[in-house]
Amino acid sequence: MYIPPYYENKDIDQIRQFLRENSFGILVNVVDNKPWGTHIPLELEQDLNGADVLVGHIAKANPQWRYFSDNAEVLCIFNGPHAYVSSSWYKEEEVPTWNYIAVHVYGTLKVLSEEETMACMFRLVDKYEAGSKNPINLKNMSPKTLRQVKGVVGFQIQITDIQATYKLSQTRQADHAKIISELKERNDPGSQAIADHMNQ
Template identity: 65%
Template sequence: MYIPQHYKQTKLAEIKDFLIQNSFGILINQVNNKPWATHIPIELDTDENGKDILVGHISRANPQASYFDDEGDVLCIFNGPHSYISSSWYKEEEVPTWNYIAVHIYGKLTVISEEEVMASLHKLVEKYERNSKNPISLHDMSHETLQQVKGVVGFKISIDSIQATYKLSQTRAEDHPKIISELEDTKSASACAIAQAMKQYQ
């Protein structure tokens, strides 16, 4: 991913927090020599050595699963908030732009066992049921229902490199108050999230 220097995010702790909060990603590999992408939860985790990894699963019927070569190279894309930035919000004439946060992770994929898939599913469900009014648990589900795990292929990804772009009008610091105000006035959840990020990182 092309990242101008002033938009590059290198603080690993902040990137990891972003991944935890924005874990619905895009898994990309090669299928029949063409890029193939699947939109799925891809969770940040650690392996038995305490090293950061990504963990996820896809349907066994998905053709992408047939091209999961152990130690094969993959790309995972995680998108955060984004918003159009009108140049009418600037003090001086300039073209409009777009602010956004995105993280790309390159790594090696390894297929995991059914037991490891089930362990990752327990973590996944517990994470997202935490704030439910009536949280469910896989522990309470029947053996028959949980047999659906046989219909998925689980994987872990060892991380080779991380690229993070936080494009937040860093080159227009003098216009930040106006941009933030206008973003908040839109009442758009994504625009307001970008405004909050600009406040945090300015």
């Protein structure tokens, strides 16, 4: 991804936190000579050696998995908040722009066994049920229901490169206070979140 140097984020701890909070991403590989993307949860975990990996699964009905091969390189795209920035907020004339946070993760993919896939699903459900009023637990589900795991393909992605863009008006320091103030006056979550990130 193209990243001007002043928007590049290399703070790996901050990026890890972003990936944990924005784990619904897009898995991209090549299917029949065309780019193919699937929108799925891609969870940041660590392998047995302590290295960062992404873990996920897709339906076997999705032809994308038929083009998975061990050590095939894939791209995972994660989007954070974004907001339109009006140049009417600047002290000097300039074109308007868009502030946003996005992370691209490259890696090599390995297909998981059915047992490994099931273990990943247990962790996924436990993570997202933690805040539920009446959390479910896969341990309490019948073997018949859990057989649905046979309809998915689990995978692990060994991360080889991370590219992170945090475009937060870094080149307009003199206008920061005004941009933040104007964004805060908007009701949409993207504007509010971008203002918070700019404040940090």
